[in-house]
Amino acid sequence: xxxxxxxxxxxxxxxxxxxxxxxxxxNEFVKPGKGQAFNRVKFRNLKTGRVNERTFKSxxxxxxxxxxxxxxxxxxxxxxxxxxxxxxxxxxxxADANAIAExxxxxxxxxxxxxxxxxxxxxxxxxxxxxxxxxxxxxxxxRGDTSSGGGKPATLETGAVVRVPLFxxxxxxxxxxTRTASYVERAKD
Amino acid sequence: xxxxxxxxPTASINTLKxxxxxxxxxxxxxxxxxxxxxxxxxxSQAAPTATYLDSFTTAYQPPGSNAISYYLQxxxxxxxxxxxxxxxxxxxxxxxxxxxxxxxxxxxxxxxxLEWYRPALDYSGLMQEVDDLLQQVGAMPAALRISYHQAFxxxxxxxxxxxxxxxxxxxxxxxxxxxxxxxxxxxxxxLEMLMSEVIEPRLSQLKKPVIVYDFPSSQAQLAKIxxxxxxxxxxxxxxxYAGGLELANGYDECLDAAELRSRFEADNEQRNQKGKPLMPxxxxxxxxxxxxxxxxxxxxxxxxxxxxxxxxxxxxxxVLSFGFERG
Numbered sequence: 001x002x003x004x005x006x007x008x009x010x011x012x013x014x015x016x017x018x019x020x021x022x023x024x025x026x027n028e029f030v031k032p033g034k035g036q037a038f039n040r041v042k043f044r045n046l047k048t049g050r051v052n053e054r055t056f057k058s059x060x061x062x063x064x065x066x067x068x069x070x071x072x073x074x075x076x077x078x079x080x081x082x083x084x085x086x087x088x089x090x091x092x093x094x095a096d097a098n099a100i101a102e103x104x105x106x107x108x109x110x111x112x113x114x115x116x117x118x119x120x121x122x123x124x125x126x127x128x129x130x131x132x133x134x135x136x137x138x139x140x141x142x143r144g145d146t147s148s149g150g151g152k153p154a155t156l157e158t159g160a161v162v163r164v165p166l167f168x169x170x171x172x173x174x175x176x177x178t179r180t181a182s183y184v185e186r187a188k189d
Numbered sequence: 190x191x192x193x194x195x196x197x198p199t200a201s202i203n204t205l206k207x208x209x210x211x212x213x214x215x216x217x218x219x220x221x222x223x224x225x226x227x228x229x230x231x232x233s234q235a236a237p238t239a240t241y242l243d244s245f246t247t248a249y250q251p252p253g254s255n256a257i258s259y260y261l262q263x264x265x266x267x268x269x270x271x272x273x274x275x276x277x278x279x280x281x282x283x284x285x286x287x288x289x290x291x292x293x294x295x296x297x298x299x300x301x302x303l304e305w306y307r308p309a310l311d312y313s314g315l316m317q318e319v320d321d322l323l324q325q326v327g328a329m330p331a332a333l334r335i336s337y338h339q340a341f342x343x344x345x346x347x348x349x350x351x352x353x354x355x356x357x358x359x360x361x362x363x364x365x366x367x368x369x370x371x372x373x374x375x376x377x378x379x380l381e382m383l384m385s386e387v388i389e390p391r392l393s394q395l396k397k398p399v400i401v402y403d404f405p406s407s408q409a410q411l412a413k414i415x416x417x418x419x420x421x422x423x424x425x426x427x428x429x430y431a432g433g434l435e436l437a438n439g440y441d442e443c444l445d446a447a448e449l450r451s452r453f454e455a456d457n458e459q460r461n462q463k464g465k466p467l468m469p470x471x472x473x474x475x476x477x478x479x480x481x482x483x484x485x486x487x488x489x490x491x492x493x494x495x496x497x498x499x500x501x502x503x504x505x506x507x508v509l510s511f512g513f514e515r516g
Contacts, residue, residue: 007290028293029293029295030293030385031241031291031296032381032382032435033384033428033438034242034408034410034438035241036241036374036381037290040386052366055365055369055372
């Protein structure tokens with residue numbers, strides 16, 4: 001397994017810490033007074049998603065983590081796993097509930113997701129910033145109502161609920177921002 | 190990054206204009222105080238011995254014979270002291286200096302040091318002069334002074350004279366997030382860790398420069414040892430912190446060549462234990478001091494960091510025409 005010295009630390013570097021794969025968010029080289037240098041590192045634990053800090057002596061080494069990001073197509077799910085496919089190799093990957101937690105509301109067959117693989121297994125599935133989803137349930141549309149601050153909940157085909165303008169009707173396809181879980185506009189075909 | 194993308198400067202042209210203005214302001218400041226600008230060699234056959242200060246090495250190649258090792262200066266301190274011993278009087282220098290292995294947001298392996306020596310000023314007088322300089326060229330508020338011992342007492346309720354490594358360690362582990370429980374270091378290492386990670390951030394909240402003076406005698410470097418008001422022997426050394434940065438380091442200079450030689454040898458012994466190369470002790474410096482270095486004070490100030498404060502930028506790359514990786 002390759003290793004990295006602190007002088008190779010930079011944001012985005014994937015390394016192993018206490019058995020978990022981590023990704024560096026920020027690395028600061030510190031040299032107090034005339035003393036020994038160290039690196040103050042802010043990182044995300046890719047398994048738990050938590051952000052932490054750790055101090056390393058400058059020159060220390062850490063093991064690299066076999067973590068890659070790849071674009072995979074969502075296929076289907078059974079009671080335990082969510083299956084993704086590499087559109088080039090047709091290889092299948094099974095992601096567990098933890099890995100898809102962030103994407104659960106936005107999973108649609110044949111859509112492409114960014115999947116972080118650790119030792120070949122999905123660690124994290126990130127949705128695209130925007131997805132187009134059909135409305136499966138909402139109160140009847142009210143035409144001509146442009147009152148500000150209005151809106152109503154609509155349930156989308158993935159189960160997600162977003163606030164939409166009053167004129168939206170069942171069956172319409174909406175462009176949704178997954179980062180804020182909010183309606184953007186009617187999807188253009 | 191390719192050459193196509195990274196040929197450009199890392200600082201804006203406006204920042205470089207501000208930098209030129211700062212250099213002019215500094216020269217005017219010292220001209221007004223009759224301090225002489227000098228230049229000294231960047232290449233030296235000797236080098237500082239300090240354990241955690243690593244010099245760049247190079248070699249002079251005389252045609253037809255063996256190469257001679259040279260070191261790039263980590264500061265102009267040694268030749269400037271030789272000028273003082275030769276009777277130069279008050280001198281300053283704006284020097285390019287080099288430190289190996291130091292690269293980060295606040296470190297560039299080559300940087301610009303403003304260093305000056307004042308036979309005319311005592312320890313307190315030099316602190317006042319640094320304060321004056323920061324007010325005049327940096328438009329900063331007047332500095333606050335606190336002794337190293339007071340800082341630990343006030344911010345951590347620690348009496349560092351107890352030399353209780355266990356208590357220092359427990360304090361560090363409880364206050365510094367991310368510090369592993371098995372972190373190994375010595376008394377000075379814990380003090381430095383607490384200073385940089387706990388006390389410095391609190392000092393920066395004061396929104397004015399802070400001069401921390403009278404360092405532990407074990408961190409004297411090239412400073413005199415004197416007794417503080419409590420009769421404790423301390424180093425006549427001060428550091429200036431501003432805006433969360435360590436900006437300057439000053440001494441009431443040690444004038445005792447034998448004392449310095451034994452400190453240099455102790456440094457080299459420490460280097461030996463850590464498997465680092467031994468450094469050739471600067472006999473020219475020691476000979477000059479033996480010959481008679483006048484009582485003087487001296488301070489070195491990182492100009493690039495001062496620039497960061499002046500233009501309110503986060504990284505040295507922002508104030509250097511070309512950061513290290515584009516050199």
